[in-house]
Each structure stands twice: as structure tokens, then as C-alpha cells.
Amino acid sequence: DSGVTQTPKHLITATGQRVTLRCSPRSGDLSVYWYQQSLDQGLQFLIQYYNGEERAKGNILERFSAQQFPDLHSELNLSSLELGDSALYFCASSAPGTGMGNEQFFGPGTRLTVL
């Protein structure tokens, strides 16, 4: 158990819908990262937040957005869902300090299925 929690574990929805994935980092961690792992792609970085502010951005679609709240939990919002958005979404967190050299602790993931 990494100490990072994600809810829900599984989510099944229809095309065109909007969903929210939630992540709580390990106690004391200020950085939260979101990753997507789909069948035909490896683990892809989406976005990073540090203490409430966006810090780094990957190839995140405009239909996707994220935020980190004052209590440091983070939410990833996916809207106008398409079949291709079906994937495993991971959240990770890392300790305070320079994020580049800190190991990231991954949550159990949310499996999103878009029908």
C-alpha cells in the first residue's frame, strides 16, 4: 500500500458524459501527478500539481482538466468522453522538495470504461 488513495476503482459511463476521478496523496506529500495508461499506449504523463498550483503539463486533452485543493487532494475531470478515453488512470504523489529527483508513489488506479 503506497498511501495514495484513488476513487472510484472502476467507472463505467457512456460517450459524451463527464466524470471526476479523485486522488488523495500520501500524508505530507505536496505534489500530485496524473497518468493515463491505455491499451495501445504506455504510461503517459498528464499533469502535475504542487501545493495547489499546476507545475508541469503533458499531452493532456483540452477536454480534461485537473485541480488540487487546499487539503492537497486532487481531482481529474474528464468531459465529452469518447471511447478512446477508456484507460487506467493513475495518480501519484511525491515528497516536498525538488520533484524531479523524488520517487513517485502510485495509487491503485481508476479503471474507466466508456461505452
Place this chain on the structure above:
Amino acid sequence: ILNVEQSPQSLHVQEGDSTNFTCSFPSSNFYALHWYRWETAKSPEALFVMTLNGDEKKKGRISATLNTKEGYSYLYIKGSQPEDSATYLCAPTVAGGTSYGKLTFGQGTILTVHP
């Protein structure tokens, strides 16, 4: 976009064999190299974070070396056991710009250890 290559893509070994795999990455603006182990139905778990050229890390039967000048890292497993079966991922981080904390994962090496 960072080009991270891992080889081989997959590897089948017998219990007790020693094995190694390679991660190649761009050497410019290098900051750190992360190795992760990802077992089926679980989350990626950090093995090592390496930052210095010539660095060597060891955890039990698993060790790694790093060459930042030529942009490669080797992961070694001595006396493979069935429980070592997993996908091994590497991910460099680069300094500067908007890439802070971003891990760019390779496609991974899938290791299967047969009893």
C-alpha cells in the same frame, strides 16, 4: 518529447538465471533516471532514482547502473525468481522548462521468470 527506449521488449528466463535490460534516454538536460517495477494488477512501484553519472544502486538481488553522458542505464537481476516477473519501466526527468517532475516512461521490459 523525450525518446525513451527500453530493450528488450520482453524476456523469458528460467528461475535462477541472471538477466539485465537497458534503458536509453537523451543525455541533454538530464536530471534523474527512475526505475519502476509494475506487477500485473498492481501499481507501479519505485525501485531506484539515480542522478549521478556512474551511480550504482542496489536493492536485494536487483541493481542498476547509470551513464548520463551517453544516456543509458542498465537494470540487473541476479538469480531471478518467479516473483520477479513484472514489467520494468524506466523514466528520465529533465531539468528546466515546463517538465518539472514529469516522468516520461519507456514502453517497459516485460520479464517472465519460469519456475
